[in-house]
Amino acid sequence: MSTERLYYDYASAEPFEAVITAVRPWESGGAALALDKTIFYPEGGGQSGDRGTINGIPLLDVREQDGEILHIVSSQGAVCGPARLALDAVRRRDFTVQHTAQHLLSGTILRLTGKTTVSMHLGDEINTIDVDSQNIAADTLVTVEEAAADAIERDCPVIIHLCPPEDVESFPLRKVPPRGEEVIRVVEIAGNDFSPCCGTHCTSTGQIGALRVLDAEKYKGMTRVSFIAGRRVLRDSRRLRENADIVSRAVKVPLAETGKGVLALLEKTRALELRVNALADTAAEAAAAALLEKAGLAGGGREGPAVVVERYADAGMEEVLRIGRAAQKRSGAVLVLASERELKFAAFCSSKGRDIRPLLKGPFERAGGKGGGGPSFFQGQFVSAGELADFLSAVGGPA
Numbered sequence: 170m171s172t173e174r175l176y177y178d179y180a181s182a183e184p185f186e187a188v189i190t191a192v193r194p195w196e197s198g199g200a201a202l203a204l205d206k207t208i209f210y211p212e213g214g215g216q217s218g219d220r221g222t223i224n225g226i227p228l229l230d231v232r233e234q235d236g237e238i239l240h241i242v243s244s245q246g247a248v249c250g251p252a253r254l255a256l257d258a259v260r261r262r263d264f265t266v267q268h269t270a271q272h273l274l275s276g277t278i279l280r281l282t283g284k285t286t287v288s289m290h291l292g293d294e295i296n297t298i299d300v301d302s303q304n305i306a307a308d309t310l311v312t313v314e315e316a317a318a319d320a321i322e323r324d325c326p327v328i329i330h331l332c333p334p335e336d337v338e339s340f341p342l343r344k345v346p347p348r349g350e351e352v353i354r355v356v357e358i359a360g361n362d363f364s365p366c367c368g369t370h371c372t373s374t375g376q377i378g379a380l381r382v383l384d385a386e387k388y389k390g391m392t393r394v395s396f397i398a399g400r401r402v403l404r405d406s407r408r409l410r411e412n413a414d415i416v417s418r419a420v421k422v423p424l425a426e427t428g429k430g431v432l433a434l435l436e437k438t439r440a441l442e443l444r445v446n447a448l449a450d451t452a453a454e455a456a457a458a459a460l461l462e463k464a465g466l467a468g469g470g471r472e473g474p475a476v477v478v479e480r481y482a483d484a485g486m487e488e489v490l491r492i493g494r495a496a497q498k499r500s501g502a503v504l505v506l507a508s509e510r511e512l513k514f515a516a517f518c519s520s521k522g523r524d525i526r527p528l529l530k531g532p533f534e535r536a537g538g539k540g541g542g543g544p545s546f547f548q549g550q551f552v553s554a555g556e557l558a559d560f561l562s563a564v565g566g567p568a
């Protein structure tokens with residue numbers, strides 16, 4: 170049984186009375202409801218299906234199948250009989266605005282560049298059109314955006330023409346109409362666009378409010394243009410301004426110069442990083458010299474112990490590794506250096522032909538360490554200070 174379609178004329182949140190004529194099982198335990206008449210737009214023409222409720226049960230999707238409109242709900246609670254339909258009118262309005270904006274954008278791009286829109290997608294956040302063009306210059310997009318703003322300001326009427334297929338040639342259509350339809354629905358934006366379309370549209374361009382082109386990128390030999398319209402432009406602007414405000418205050422630059430301000434800050438940070446690195450190397454060299462002095466290895470000869478264990482209470486592993494690398498340049502001894510703060514250690518040995526693994530492996534495994542390495546470098550970590558202490562004592566004697 171076909172459903173009477175009222176969605177083109179009904180966009181209100183006011184409840185609407187209808188009758189559920191069939192309840193059928195649907196994928197994943199849901200149900201598909203058929204109604205005698207519906208106010209819900211079924212997914213199609215690049216526009217997603219409406220949302221809302223039927224007898225309080227949330228609508229998950231609306232599909233058209235073999236001329237019948239199916240209302241998908243998650244609950245099995247629905248039964249045939251009277252139904253109160255409530256449309257999510259805010260969402261419908263949003264999609265109607267995005268959809269009308271898409272017509273205006275595609276029509277304007279065609280008028281100004283001669284390039285056609287091949288496909289479109291209206292998303293919950295961002296919409297896209299794929300334009301049959303290798304490249305659209307940034308200044309062209311600004312011109313398109315301004316021309317669309319002109320059309321919005323002029324509040325051009327949006328006119329729906331219902332015509333038999335044989336008459337459709339009389340319209341300068343932007344795209345090929347669907348085949349096999351008894352009536353073709355041609356959507357005209359006066360002075361801007363003619364397009365066959367089954368979606369929901371505003372009655373004039375002023376209702377779009379604003380149209381913003383966000384980006385254009387190469388996509389499968391075409392250009393994918395992303396855009397937003399209506400309240401989405403307002404929300405986007407608000408969000409960007411909130412972020413820009415944070416950056417402006419933090420970097421202490423005017424709102425309009427946050428980009429330049431952040432780049433200057435990054436450059437300064439990079440210079441500081443280089444300086445900090447140089448200072449850390451100098452400090453590590455000094456710490457390495459002190460370590461070898463303490464161990465009696467300052468001369469670089471073979472005097473002193475073959476294994477040096479050092480515990481650093483406050484240094485992190487990055488600093489410990491720096492000290493180890495500096496020390497192994499000056500001595501061929503086995504250096505086992507630990508960060509007590511991070512419960513980690515690293516072992517170094519620059520003597521060619523010496524393998525430190527047999528020395529470390531037993532104590533390491535007995536203390537329950539995790540890690541690994543090769544003959545000249547080995548690192549690991551423990552879950553407790555006690556385990557780290559046991560390992561260090563076993564390798565080089567008590568602290």
Ligand SMILES: [Zn+2]
Nearest residue numbers: 268366367368
């Ligand atoms: Zn449309």
